[in-house]
Amino acid sequence: MMLRTHTIRASANTSTAVVWAVSLAGSAFIILPIVFMVGTALKSDSAVLSVPVQLIPGEPKFSNFSKATQLIPFWRQMANSVLVAGMGAIGTVLSSAMAAYALARLRVRGMRAVFTIILVTILLPSQVLLVSQFLIFKGLGWYGTYLPLIVPSWLGGGTFNIFLLRQYFLTLPRELEQAAMLDGAGPLRTFFQVVLPQAAPALAAVGVLDFVSKWNDFLGPLIYLNETSDYTLPLGLAAFRGIYDTAWNYLMAASLLSVLPCVVLFLVAQRWVVRGFAVTTTKG
Amino acid sequence: MVRQSQAAKLSGGRRDPLRRRNQLVAWGFLSPWALGFVLFVLGPMVLSLVVSFTDYPILRPAQTRFVGLENYETAWNDDLLRHSLAVTLLYTAIAVPADLVVGLVLALIMNVRARGVAVFRTVFFLPIMISGTGGASVAVALLWAFVFQPRFGLLNAVLRFVNLPPQLWVASTKQVVPSLALMSLWSVGRSMLVYLAGLQALPGEVMLAAQVDGASSWRRFWQITLPLLTPMVLFNLILGLIGALQTFTQAYVITQGGPRDASLFYLIYLYRNAFTYLDMGYASAMAWILFALTLALTLLIFRTARKWVFYAAEPPER
Numbered sequence: 001m002m003l004r005t006h007t008i009r010a011s012a013n014t015s016t017a018v019v020w021a022v023s024l025a026g027s028a029f030i031i032l033p034i035v036f037m038v039g040t041a042l043k044s045d046s047a048v049l050s051v052p053v054q055l056i057p058g059e060p061k062f063s064n065f066s067k068a069t070q071l072i073p074f075w076r077q078m079a080n081s082v083l084v085a086g087m088g089a090i091g092t093v094l095s096s097a098m099a100a101y102a103l104a105r106l107r108v109r110g111m112r113a114v115f116t117i118i119l120v121t122i123l124l125p126s127q128v129l130l131v132s133q134f135l136i137f138k139g140l141g142w143y144g145t146y147l148p149l150i151v152p153s154w155l156g157g158g159t160f161n162i163f164l165l166r167q168y169f170l171t172l173p174r175e176l177e178q179a180a181m182l183d184g185a186g187p188l189r190t191f192f193q194v195v196l197p198q199a200a201p202a203l204a205a206v207g208v209l210d211f212v213s214k215w216n217d218f219l220g221p222l223i224y225l226n227e228t229s230d231y232t233l234p235l236g237l238a239a240f241r242g243i244y245d246t247a248w249n250y251l252m253a254a255s256l257l258s259v260l261p262c263v264v265l266f267l268v269a270q271r272w273v274v275r276g277f278a279v280t281t282t283k284g
Numbered sequence: 285m286v287r288q289s290q291a292a293k294l295s296g297g298r299r300d301p302l303r304r305r306n307q308l309v310a311w312g313f314l315s316p317w318a319l320g321f322v323l324f325v326l327g328p329m330v331l332s333l334v335v336s337f338t339d340y341p342i343l344r345p346a347q348t349r350f351v352g353l354e355n356y357e358t359a360w361n362d363d364l365l366r367h368s369l370a371v372t373l374l375y376t377a378i379a380v381p382a383d384l385v386v387g388l389v390l391a392l393i394m395n396v397r398a399r400g401v402a403v404f405r406t407v408f409f410l411p412i413m414i415s416g417t418g419g420a421s422v423a424v425a426l427l428w429a430f431v432f433q434p435r436f437g438l439l440n441a442v443l444r445f446v447n448l449p450p451q452l453w454v455a456s457t458k459q460v461v462p463s464l465a466l467m468s469l470w471s472v473g474r475s476m477l478v479y480l481a482g483l484q485a486l487p488g489e490v491m492l493a494a495q496v497d498g499a500s501s502w503r504r505f506w507q508i509t510l511p512l513l514t515p516m517v518l519f520n521l522i523l524g525l526i527g528a529l530q531t532f533t534q535a536y537v538i539t540q541g542g543p544r545d546a547s548l549f550y551l552i553y554l555y556r557n558a559f560t561y562l563d564m565g566y567a568s569a570m571a572w573i574l575f576a577l578t579l580a581l582t583l584l585i586f587r588t589a590r591k592w593v594f595y596a597a598e599p600p601e602r
Binding site: 095 | 307311321323398407413416426428433444469526555
């Protein structure tokens with residue numbers, strides 16, 4: 001008996017030690033680059049290019065941030081990013097929720113085939129359509145505008161999101177919808193006033209993830225935008241590097257400012273996002 | 285109204301006006317998706333297939349002509365295309381398994397009930413907050429470009445600190461692909477989260493029974509936990525594969541495909557053909573080749589998945 005208790009305690013201690021050792025090593029790998037990024041953003045021009053490398057500068061230069069935002073039209077480009085990612089995310093939430101609702105609730109002929117098509121398109125590598133989508137948008141006269149970056153979100157909004165929301169709608173009780181229908185509410189009204197409010201956590205998860213992915217999209221803006229004043233932040237940052245090759249402090253300052261909105265958004269919506277993420281992946 | 289709908293349910297007739305109305309409502313809800321699917325997925329797929337059989341210099345569209353399989357023949361004999369495919373596959377072969385294994389190990393550890401674990405989970409999730417679930421962003425690529433910088437970068441500073449020789453990282457033709465794979469591990473939190481969701485859905489009674497029967501934790505992992513997690517492994521494998529084959533941003537921003545084409549990923553080469561050389565026909569053929577390759581690999585994985593993915597008996601959903 002004594003021996004047994006002893007072994008259990010010993011193994012509990014070793015496992016805690018292993019947990020901490022691996023976690024600390026892994027966290028260092030994640031955190032050190034971020035600390036280095038913040039440190040570099042605060043370095044003077046000469047401290048950036050000095051050896052040995054300092055992680056955090058002795059005299060932080062907070063003025064780097066304002067200078068970085070003047071070297072490129074930073075705020076203008078941030079506003080562009082807000083517009084593109086915001087309009088895109090709203091469209092994604094609305095149009096994918098509509099399709100998902102039809103798939104989950106309105107079982108009519110042909111719905112199975114639609115669902116199969118949607119599952120298959122999840123596996124379709126989007127970049128394959130890069131060239132031909134470009135030709136189509138150019139033909140429509142949308143080259144140089146935000147339309148190619150926004151309109152597709154309003155028409156479907158990504159098959160993965162449709163799939164996620166369908167799974168979520170299936171978990172909702174039908175009674176409320178039926179009651180609303182009996183009270184004479186039409187399908188649109190039922191959808192907007194009864195179904196969507198119940199699905200708020202899943203909608204928030206889809207919206208946040210879609211906003212962040214559009215905020216960070218590089219290839220789309222790279223292909224469709226050609227004026228510096230129209231650039232979104234990722235394009236602006238990449239162009240920044242092309243001009244000021246060794247100005248790492250300003251580059252890191254601008255990059256840091258550009259990721260802040262997403263981090264804040266995540267922290268605000270963290271619970272929903274993690275839950276939505278879990279729903280997507282555990283119910284296949 | 286009520287009686288009518290009940291009657292419709294009972295008779296189940298096809299020509300019922302209510303049923304017609306339902307059909308209309310359903311397609312109404314689906315119409316934005318259907319329009320988008322035709323305009324932005326199906327249309328482009330057909331178009332790119334057609335364009336891939338032509339010589340289409342986009343600046344002189346009048347000179348467009350049908351060339352049959354010529355673009356595919358050119359691709360077959362294009363050494364640079366072959367090279368870009370090799371680069372992409374090498375990267376995939378390193379980055380995807382690394383992500384699968386490290387993500388799983390981290391998830392197992394983050395699933396232990398110990399002090400501080402919640403903090404570590406947030407730390408591993410930080411890169412996802414910064415760059416999203418879609419792989420590297422420009423900001424992250426710029427950060428790592430400086431982390432890899434041989435003279436002033438973080439990695440060599442760490443190596444010097446522990447008395448190891450500094451490396452060239454992305455500036456070396458041999459190290460650039462493994463370096464980018466190392467960078468991809470920074471976002472391992474995505475697959476970790478998928479495994480964690482799976483771990484938390486594990487049936488507790490099974491684990492407890494095994495523990496009571498005296499199965500060692502090692503044995504419990506190989507015989508119970510891992511088999512129950514195989515659906516998550518499959519999910520991460522497929523997503524990781526599709527993502528890795530489409531690697532673009534980090535290579536474009538950090539190395540521009542260099543040094544000496546050593547990180548010329550397939551999509552970088554495709555981009556060059558389409559938007560630098562403006563050869564839309566050849567680029568479309570390249571897109572279809574990548575599509576075929578991705579499809580073949582995905583199908584191969586699904587085929588073998590029947591043998592190694594374990595699906596617990598669940599009541600049917602519908």
